[in-house]
Amino acid sequence: MQRYLVLAALAGCATPYAYHFQLAEAPAPAGDTFEDAVVKARLRVDGDAIKLDLTNKTDEVMQVQWSKIKLDRGDGTTTALHAASDLGWITPGASAQADLVPVAFPREGDAALAYQNRRIELAVPVIAKREPSTYHFHFVVSVKPE
DSSP: OHHHHHHHHHHTOOOBEEEEEEETTSOTTTOSEEEOSSEEEEEEEETTEEEEEEEEOSSSOEEEOGGGOEEEOSSSOEEEOEESSOOOEEOTTOEEEEEEEOOOOOOBHHHHHTTTTOEEEEEEEEEETTEEEEEEEEEEEEEEEO
């Protein structure tokens, strides 16, 4: 009987996992920054938010469509994200910092391990120089026991 209690106790202990997110568009060692002629974007996943620092490199105001940002989880599911506060337009040369929420990943068991080496995509729609476009940022996920 004691053997069954020990096995039942061990079966209930799921291993907690920690995540690491590598921005695919950013060469190492920077690892978290993307830049082109229109924007400079620094992205990192921190707890339950994606931290996005976005700089407008154009000479016109830029509109980020904050309510249309989406996270493709790489398994056929998509999460709509929003900025924790209203950020409005980004003036030329200025930056905006947004905590994009909610972001939640499973912390234990097979659900967490399913993210190992998965590629997830953050889609950020913007209007810059009067042209709508969407920036697609890709993260490669690694999962390790804590």
